[in-house]
Amino acid sequence: MRRVVAFLGILWAGLNLIVGAFFVTGSFTATTAAKEGIAAQLALLTGGSLIGIFGALLARSSWNLFMHRTGQ
Amino acid sequence: MRAVALLIVLVGVAGGTAAGLAILAQVGTTQPFGNELSDNFVFARTIPFILATGVAFGLLGAALARNAHHTKHGHVRRFSRATVIGHWVITVGFLLALPTGVWQYLGGIIDVSAPVPLYLIYRVHYLGAAIILLSVAYFLTYWWMSGHRELLVPSGQWRHHLRGFAHELPPSLGRMVARIFRLHLGGRAATDGQFTFYETAFSFPTWTFGLGLITVTGLVKALRYVIEVPGPVLWGASTLHVAAMVLLMLKVLDHMRYVFARWPLMVAMTTTWVTDHYARTHFPGWRHRSDKSEAA
Numbered sequence: 051m052r053r054v055v056a057f058l059g060i061l062w063a064g065l066n067l068i069v070g071a072f073f074v075t076g077s078f079t080a081t082t083a084a085k086e087g088i089a090a091q092l093a094l095l096t097g098g099s100l101i102g103i104f105g106a107l108l109a110r111s112s113w114n115l116f117m118h119r120t121g122q
Numbered sequence: 123m124r125a126v127a128l129l130i131v132l133v134g135v136a137g138g139t140a141a142g143l144a145i146l147a148q149v150g151t152t153q154p155f156g157n158e159l160s161d162n163f164v165f166a167r168t169i170p171f172i173l174a175t176g177v178a179f180g181l182l183g184a185a186l187a188r189n190a191h192h193t194k195h196g197h198v199r200r201f202s203r204a205t206v207i208g209h210w211v212i213t214v215g216f217l218l219a220l221p222t223g224v225w226q227y228l229g230g231i232i233d234v235s236a237p238v239p240l241y242l243i244y245r246v247h248y249l250g251a252a253i254i255l256l257s258v259a260y261f262l263t264y265w266w267m268s269g270h271r272e273l274l275v276p277s278g279q280w281r282h283h284l285r286g287f288a289h290e291l292p293p294s295l296g297r298m299v300a301r302i303f304r305l306h307l308g309g310r311a312a313t314d315g316q317f318t319f320y321e322t323a324f325s326f327p328t329w330t331f332g333l334g335l336i337t338v339t340g341l342v343k344a345l346r347y348v349i350e351v352p353g354p355v356l357w358g359a360s361t362l363h364v365a366a367m368v369l370l371m372l373k374v375l376d377h378m379r380y381v382f383a384r385w386p387l388m389v390a391m392t393t394t395w396v397t398d399h400y401a402r403t404h405f406p407g408w409r410h411r412s413d414k415s416e417a418a
Contacts, residue, residue: 104375111379
């Protein structure tokens with residue numbers, strides 16, 4: 051059961067990492083954000099970066115669960 | 123009490139179903155709206171019934187939770203069945219509402235169309251939002267009626283809980299939190315409840331804020347075709363709705379990270395039980411008085 055949950059966690063983290071990457075690249079390239087101004091671009095950059103960081107943390111936690119290095 | 127609660131639920135569900143069917147029947151008739159607008163009307167008009175159904179089930183949950191056993195051999199109940207059911211119901215709501223909400227936003231940013239019509243994505247989003255609304259009403263009623271306040275920081279104890287939270291973080295982050303809140307990181311604070319300081323001082327307040335923000339802003343957006351909403355208010359609600367969406371994405375990631383590293387808590391959110399050993403080692407204060415305290 052742990053491995054199934056861990057796999058779903060890795061999948062969810064991966065999807066979020068992709069979304070985070072779109073947010074970050076969108077902050078530099080998206081015309082909509084550029085029209086709205088620097089605040090919108092910074093919001094995308096900050097949001098995307100945080101999603102990336104938390105996604106990576108979840109991926110690590112899920113990997114540890116997959117390898118049974120948890121359950122304290 | 124249980125019979126009364128059950129009766130209220132039956133009446134609530136019957137009324138809600140009848141109203142829902144009546145509203146859906148009107149959708150099928152000739153009307154000048156497109157699919158998106160039509161779905162929006164349906165969602166907006168069903169909101170009162172969704173909330174009422176959540177309240178009805180919350181009453182039932184509180185009535186059923188009263189007579190549950192709180193210990194069994196080698197185990198102690200951390201969550202009530204009502205909490206576990208509500209948790210997984212709202213999870214389904216998140217699974218439907220979050221990805222569709224992200225697509226609505228991200229599709230505009232990267233200027234890409236989905237392979238399915240946009241109104242279908244909105245429809246699934248409204249369905250997820252309806253489940254989340256129902257769950258919010260359910261939990262508020264359940265906690266109100268059952269008197270569970272374990273996840274709330276008691277009045278006057280915020281500094282104590284923040285200090286405990288700072289201790290539970292990695293040292294560098296903990297020192298940063300201590301600096302921000304001007305806390306003295308002396309001896310390690312021990313939790314006296316069934317939740318960690320991380321859960322009481324950080325996780326639950328941020329869940330409450332994120333869910334409250336997305337609910338209020340979502341209601342403003344959903345009701346914009348039913349009642350007149352000034353342009354600046356709608357713009358603010360839309361912006362904050364996206365901000366709340368990002369916050370909830372972060373919360374889901376952080377929540378999963380936290381419980382995956384503490385597998386017994388995952389088990390408790392499925393079976394309602396944690397082992398006596400886990401309770402004694404991780405929540406000594408709560409376990410000490412576990413025979414007197416109820417599952418949250």
